[in-house]
Amino acid sequence: MHPRAVLPLWLALPTAAAAGLVLTTAFPALSWWPAVFVAVPLALLSLIGRRSWSAVLVGFVFGAALFFVNLAFTARYLGPVPWIALSTLEAALTAVMAVPIALAYRWMPRIAPGRWGRVLALPALVAGLWVSREELLGAFPYGGFPWARLAVTQASSPLADVTSWVGMSGLSFLIVFACAAAIEAARRGPWRRASDARVLAPALAALLAILVVPQSPTTDAGTLRVGAVQGNGPAGYFDARQPYDVFRAQLTATRPIEGEDLDVLLWPEGGVDADPTHSASVARELDALAGRVRAPLVIGAVTQRGDEYFNSSLVWQTGGEGPVQTYDKRHPVPFGEYVPDRGFWRQFAPDLIDLIQREYTPGTATPAVTVDHVTVGLAICFDVIYDDVVRDGAQAGAEVFMFQTNNADFRGTDENLQQLAFARVRAIEAGRSVINLSTVGTSQVIAPDGATLDALPEGEPGAMVTDVPLRTGLTPAMVIGAPLQALLGWGSILALAAAGVLARRRARHAD
Template sequence: MPLWAAVAATAAAGFLLNLASAPVAWWPLTFVSVTVALLTLIGRTLGGSLLVGTVFGAMFYATHLVWVGEFLGPVPWLALAGLEALLFGVGAVPIALAYRWTAHHRARGVVQLLAVPLLVGGLWAVREVVMGSWPYSGFPWARVGMMQVGGPFVEVASWTGVTGLSFLIVTVCAAVVQRLRAGRSRLVRGLLLVGIVAALLAVTPQFPTTEAGTFRVGWVQGNGPTGYFDVKASGDVLAAQITATRPLHGQPMDLLAWPEGGVDADPLSDPAAAGALDQVVEAAGAPLLMNAATNRGDDVFNTSLLWTADPADRQWHDKVNPVPFGEYVPDRWFYELIVPDMVGLIQREYTPGTNPPLVQVGDVGVGLAICFDVIYDTVIWDGAQQGAEMFVFQTNNADFRGTDENLQQLAFARMRAVETGRAVVNVSTVGTSQVIAPDGTTLDSVGVDTAGAAVSTVPLRTGLTPSTVLGPWLTGFIVLASGIAFTAAGISYRVRTRAGATDHPTGRRSLR
């Protein structure tokens, strides 16, 4: 494909991948997007593959993350989208090399039709793993597997996790590409085989977890002034949550859940806030899972607290991955030289938490994830492995009102329900809040910019899915196996080209 055509095609593919995600969520476009993206990398030079991959990333991330600009304007949006696009482009280079290094194998042989798709799928998954962990704890927000939350392949995530699902989807797309390259004589039969594999993935059932009773959760979306630039006085956010909670008084519940930032004071050091929470617990007749910024020594944490009538029974979990440039500024001295006004707005420096993402409510383990921590696999796996029978995800979407951010984050919550086989209560300050069943379906919901509260009976589940048990091992295996296969392909190519140069000392033979 000529470079100009590849650039145009990859830009279109990047845009299609955004349409495959929430809120449009046309999941079949994932397969179209990935297939086109792979076609544009075949035959590319190193510079060409970097360009093509970066254009794909720029189109996708610029449209997918436009909500970032709602907070501080276009600079953070363009900076994040630009960084992610560049990393995506760098990750395209190994895929292009994989196509080049295996080009000498027979077009209709097992290497081209089986090994190459597996290698390409693995390299794409490796790119997602790297971008999800680096730099500054990474940003695993946009993954191919996550685009399938509304499609027929979502149940596969309970077996493989999101990374494994990404690997399988890209491998299927890469297999289609290789069948197209093999010629017409094998195309129909090849596409039929690929279709059979896709059909098997589509009918794969969710891994069954064990029913363990039910649990009544009261959840409250206060719609208070929780945005960074909202006009508010001290205590306004807490007051909004208390007001929105009152309709639940008298209703039996096992737990009352508030969103991230539902308390705008540190109840561990503020007697007035602590007293107000004591009254909420007494009126609800249940412990309160709330969230606030807390201070311990010189450290500040984003903390979810299980507030109980007896202080000795209180438990807490601190956010594991504070958001860079939102909850802390990494390398502050450097970025103050570039954008001092923006960096100066972020005065509070949150410390990463190290305590388990779990609280015990009676004999029921409740797994936790605070806002963007829902996108990190290990936080969810840790909660499930340590005994969570359901999850509560607390978030504050106020800084992204009117954007797609809350629906994209909600897609993660739905995927986590399916992945772990557990119900999820996703409670937001301003919406969208939802109660999600273990199969990913919605049980209760409150829309955006609305104060609302309800008591929902959610199913409890025990037993661990393969995803939560094997997820770290499977991710590591994909990375290691792809790295070994990629290295072996490179060595084989190098040996072959050196042998060719020796056999043709005139240099006429093309080494491409």
Template structure:
């Protein structure tokens, strides 16, 4: 029986493709916190792919722009909390434009790959694989450029509350994104080719579904426990909050007092927990030493520090004798939040906004790990949690538990803290490590290696968590193979598309 040829015309006219892209953006946003209906990521992906199939470059650009601007506009609406609509609109439009440019490649894959490899099995399996790889490539592109990128919205990160999250411990987050898109594109091809009449063609989607739903957590080994206290002071730590001198450490100290007399191995305060640089403030240094002495454990705190005329976002370990020399500087300062790239150019466009950001933080280069009585603790400061390189380096240095310090005060009343908490949960699953995620204003949690919550502090309330946090050793496949899988998908997708283009032209 001759194999059917898939028509190259668009599945939807542009008048329907653009509303489909908008609906895809709405559903995709609902798959992320705070709504977190994770299953909606699948119909959202399907709507976007259907809207792209058969389009030319111009049509794909329009579809991608509608999807990208609306999706990011909804997802990062928290950025307008203090700075107003201009930065929010600028970020949404930028990410939308980058998304629109990247999805053109997916449209080209739907155009070229069936011509290059016309067999039904190639269209059923190879085409969805290339589409899914290009989707991952789009995520890597948007997450790394410009100015370090914005890897906030990877598809796999939407699954923090789903049974699919365990897959990330084997493949990394990019591998999970690939499998999700592959399944959706596979089902689309089964429908397009009317292959439900061929039982053999249904094996592939069934197998992928089973893999996604039933993959167990990659095993790591319990190596003891560390009694960690994490304090959420709920102080005036926002960029524009009015505060008195020492109001931040006062709030943290007040919330720490219930821990006096408890058995504690490590006391953790969040990002922005100190008012000044303790290396240049004797009074602040003495207070930190006194607190470490009262608790009977070293204090991991955070402040803006200055060294050699450069400013850093620094976490430091402090004992009753003072600083013990272990510091970690934030690796990826937030552009237009902690520094202004190309300041002269952007200052000419919006001088009032750019003028608000006076301090220019320098990216750190020291390892994201500290040693607490022989236990290696991996660190990530605020948005560094979304960058794979910081997490991977901490794991390579032997981290047995992860501590994420953050300051969500500038986003009070939004869902930003829940989005960041979902990323922290995915990191726990991906690395097979317990995570202590502590915020100045919440939401703070201690999370097990399987992603379940041990204890929690609600947003907007001062309090302290004290838990025997499980330590684990051994690296997951997601940590070891995840970067290689991501690189293979990015370059493999681009290479397959280029080869498909050449082969299609010859045919």
């Protein structure tokens, strides 16, 4: 017998829409992080008892309400087509992954109808499937877009410390588990005996843990004096500019700190709007700048090797050697930095596709370099949203992270603040300081505990000189993050499949 839906479809659809809209308020700029504890229960209630096709419909409505608002920044310059396409894709994937959650609510009560099954096993499976959905969106298609993860909403909340133990996927799991367990506890009705109340212990323990657990400690390793420059040059795709205008803006904004005692000078992604490995004049300017600040430079530029282009971070030192170390962005943005299957997609939006002339090649190097005897982890722009980049940098011995970005195409939107939230969570997750530096803002130096140490206002040129704390030692999240993600993501899919087999067997035996 099919379980009865908690909400009729006519009510489930607006409930799912409300869940998506409420969840958007947990992201910057509002950052109302407790909203997740309203949004997640609403989203789950709309799926309980649903058949597959109605679950798809409910899931799509939830995803559309979330992503059409959350990703509105993509329409800032390119118009509605990219925004509608990306938001619809993310909503469609959310819809597909709503079906496994609905199936969990159908099958688990059949094989584990008791108190422990309802308040422990079922919420754990539902939470794992929610993480599976986040993992799917972060991997498919074309490398995925892991943007609207629950853990990111907690960047400035007491729950953020949990990421240092179990990573971003682990925090998402615990949030959903606590919400799903609370729903099942309420659905069971009055608790008449002490044994009933004890069933709630795991859920209460999970909720208490994510509220009070301290950050996993890392070891103090001194400081690095970093000069970070936000030139506020015309770095956007449609900004009116002449050759080298961004480079000149960076040089101008650097002058006030050229007399400072620096260990390293950091510029953002695309801070040099020419390839310094091919331009002798730009290389001479960088050599001179490194001589004036008496420190190595970490700069961002597009580099060409043969027929391939790379979005690169370069370590530049005096002496005419050129870049002594290079990291190339691992995750170029599809339809932003390259066009996958160009011939196919050009049929639908030739004008937009033809705007993207260069095809950036993904880098393969470890995202870490050595500067002044300090290992620095790197991420370029949207690299920061991918777990593997930060994890590999930490495991390579990074004592600090430098995230170089260019938000100029999203001026006047919340994109820069949403990306900054990722940077803040990464600082806490890895137990490392982060310098998140943009061409136009928002730029901040973030301490290992997530506190803001220094900042530059958005939309203004400026420079900051900061003694940035260094740390050594790996947090548990950096050690077990990958296998834990696999366990939560793939493990929950396998567990759902096993539950389906057992539920069908019990149904046959009952007949």
